Amino acid sequence: MTESYRDQFAANAANGGGEGPTWLPALRAQAFERFTALGFPTTRDEDWHFTSVTPIAERTFKAVKSAPTTLTLTDIAPWLVNESWQRLVFVNGRLEPLLSHFSELPAAVQLSTLSDALREEPEWVKQHLGTLAGFDRAAFTALNTAFMQDGVVVRIPEGECVEVPLHILHISDAHAAGAAVHPRLLVVAEAQSQVVLVESYVGLGQASYLVNTVAEVSVGDGARVDHYKIQRDGIEAFHVSTVQVTQGRDSIYHSFSYAAGAALSRTNVYTKLLGTGGEARLNGLYILDGTQHADHQTFVEHLAESCASRELYIGILDGSSHGVFNGKVYVDPIAQKTDGKQTNKALLLSDKARIDTKPQLEIFADDVKCTHGATIGKLDEQALFYLKSRGIGGENARALLTYAFAAQVLETIEIDSLRLLLERAIFARFTNLALE
Amino acid sequence: MLKITDLHASASDKEILKGISLTVNAGEVHAIMGPNGSGKSTLAQIIAGHPGYEVTSGTIEYDGKDLLDMEAEERAQAGVFLAFQYPVEIPGVTNAYFLRAAFNELRKARGEEEVDPMEFLDIMEEKLKLVEMDATMMQRSVNAGFSGGEKKRNEILQMAVLAPKLAVLDETDSGLDIDALRIVAxxxxxxxxxxxxxxxxxxxxxxxxxxxxxxxxVLAGGRIIRSGGKELAHELEAKGYDWLLEPVSV
Structure with a gap:
């Protein structure tokens, strides 16, 4: 099945995919060979046990036809979150300069497309691209590396602090039908720097397409990266995403992953705590209905002393949807004084909804504090009674508590406008009412 | 207003109330006291309609209606209010929203128009003063991160807004310092x-x-073992509960 992409790869290499510095075609070729050797994962692979990618593997997604979009700013306004943010807007994998707006950044901060970065600073890109997100054992990352299109490069120099979020918005519309886009993101936050990133994936309409995205994030010593990923792809779409992070000494990586779209989605967030005192906060919320399937995998590697990791993933599942959460925490023998906490909670709103949750702790140091907890269930009876005892009837009480279940993780969103947007959307979804 | 007759109730097949009879008329304040595990909180929760208890026999009449035949929300809409011993936290739902939702449910049940957020703000202003709460409390999530005293004051605030006919305060004094107690009372x-x-x-x-x-x-072992005026409470304060309890049969 992977062989069916060979013609596409060859065509790509022949007409422009081979541009850029000489090392790039070699990297792509290497990745493509690895992809064909690995093949798509199957449920026999431990990491894919509960998620079958057969619907992705059994068809060959084409390269998207390259034509400028006819979408206007008005069309995309609902997805901007906040119009004052600096933003790069991609439609069907292609950067749309007229919809984007990213010129108002501190001079030292670099925010550019991958192709621009490759032209201007090929050596710097080479040092980072592909070094964090290895594809040796990851077929989708190999596929992304072979086909990656206009990606985004963010470089925050030492000590720079970018407070206004940078928004990377990927929109897929009817033109994406049958096609795959492979967005790539490279973020290098140098020592003592700070940046807030929002990655949005939106599908307009019912097209079936594949988004296969890879982000590499390097968080330097004392740096902080807040990384929000909002996945609202089309209901017939497939979404596979890997974020690979490395963290330096006393760094903070804070991720929030929201998944409400796509027929089938897989979201990987992997971080390596390489320096002492680092902190990883990985949170997520998935809200599913119908026959949707969403799989979240986290992997926190404690590879240095005195690091902390905090994870809270919340799922709300209705219809015959299927959620998967697999949270791995590895504590190296050297990583004494590790403080790890992982919580996964799922609320099943229907008898046919299903959740598979698998927390995995591998601890090889003795002086550590690590806990994990998973709860699956229905709404809290005592809370329901509390609402009813105030005159709020059964249906409304359930709706309000379902929203409250989501709200406990929405609270971790530190960007007010984004939090409010999701709160309103989720409140309306469950209560059919507006939240003031 | 409330007439409880020979009420028996159990939870998980364990009988907790073993024949309670109690009549409460309009204008009256009744205190139900008793040692831990006597069933007094159970009684409070059954009046409010907690689904976790099974009433095995007996009746509760409220305003001429069969209270036990009503859902918890119907009881609330008919003017029954329970101030919880352990108020529940509801993240993401502001106090303002929650209170207005409850207030409007009661109005709807009486066939009255709902109030909008602005009108409700005016209503709240006066009620907040009553429990010495700051208006910022209205924008916080219901009970989330509240101190013990704040939670209890929030219960009384809800009571003030919903203006019940029958208010049941379940151990509202537990965990309160003297200032909070004074405000709540x-x-x-x-x-x-x-x-x-x-x-x-x-x-x-x-x-x-x-x-x-x-x-x-005085409730003990699921029964009312003594009733009296306010002086009974002072007697209990001085002597404790033991003198009222039946000797343990051997």
Whole structure:
């Protein structure tokens, strides 16, 4: 099945995919060979046990036809979150300069497309691209590396602090039908720097397409990266995403992953705590209905002393949807004084909804504090009674508590406008009412 | 207003109330006291309609209606209010939203128009003063991260807004310092009217220094073993519960 992409790869290499510095075609070729050797994962692979990618593997997604979009700013306004943010807007994998707006950044901060970065600073890109997100054992990352299109490069120099979020918005519309886009993101936050990133994936309409995205994030010593990923792809779409992070000494990586779209989605967030005192906060919320399937995998590697990791993933599942959460925490023998906490909670709103949750702790140091907890269930009876005892009837009480279940993780969103947007959307979804 | 007759109730097949009879008239304040595990909180929760208890026999009549036949929300809409011993936290739902939702449910049930957020703000302003709460509390999530005292004051705030006919306070004094106790009791007293009634469930006499009851009932082993006036509470304060309890049969 992977062989069916060979013609596409060859065509790509022949007409422009081979541009850029000489090392790039070699990297792509290497990745493509690895992809064909690995093949798509199957449920026999431990990491894919509960998620079958057969619907992705059994068809060959084409390269998207390259034509400028006819979408206007008005069309995309609902997805901007906040119009004052600096933003790069991609439609069907292609950067749309007229919809984007990213010129108002501190001079030292670099925010550019991958192709621009490759032209201007090929050596710097080479040092980072592909070094964090290895594809040796990851077929989708190999596929992304072979086909990656206009990606985004963010470089925050030492000590720079970018407070206004940078928004990377990927929109897929009817033109994406049958096609795959492979967005790539490279973020290098140098020592003592700070940046807030929002990655949005939106599908307009019912097209079936594949988004296969890879982000590499390097968080330097004392740096902080807040990384929000909002996945609202089309209901017939497939979404596979890997974020690979490395963290330096006393760094903070804070991720929030929201998944409400796509027929089938897989979201990987992997971080390596390489320096002492680092902190990883990985949170997520998935809200599913119908026959949707969403799989979240986290992997926190404690590879240095005195690091902390905090994870809270919340799922709300209705219809015959299927959620998967697999949270791995590895504590190296050297990583004494590790403080790890992982919580996964799922609320099943229907008898046919299903959740598979698998927390995995591998601890090889003795002086550590690590806990994990998973709860699956229905709404809290005592809370329901509390609402009813105030005159709020059964249906409304359930709706309000379902929203409250989501709200406990929405609270971790530190960007007010984004939090409010999701709160309103989720409140309306469950209560059919507006939240003031 | 409330007439409980020979009420028996159990939870998980364990009988907790073993024949309670109690009549509460409009304008009265009743205190229900008793040692831990006597069933007094169970009684409070059954009046409010908690689904976790099974009433095996007996009746509760409220305003001429069969209370046990009503859902918890219907009871609330008919004027029954329970101030919880452990108020529930509801993340993401502001106090303002929650209170207005409850307020409007009660209005709807009475066939009255709902109030909009602006009108409700005016109503709240006066009620907040009653429990000495800051207006910023209205924008916080319901009980989330509240201190023990704030939670109890929030219960009384809800009571003030919903203006019940029958208010049941379940151990509202537990975990309160003297200032919070004074505020909570002050709120309850201010809400007293000739046409409503209050049942105060408490372990200690302390609260009854502030909310003076017309009747005191001592509950033990699922039965009311003594009823009297407010002086009974003082007697209990001085002597404890032991002198009232039946000797343990050997």
């Amino acid at each position: 002050g709120g309850v007293n201010a809400l007293k009217r000739p046409d409503n009634a209050t049942i105060v469930v408490t372990h200690y006499q302390r609260l009854l220094n502030y909310i003076v009851p017309d009747f005191v009932h």
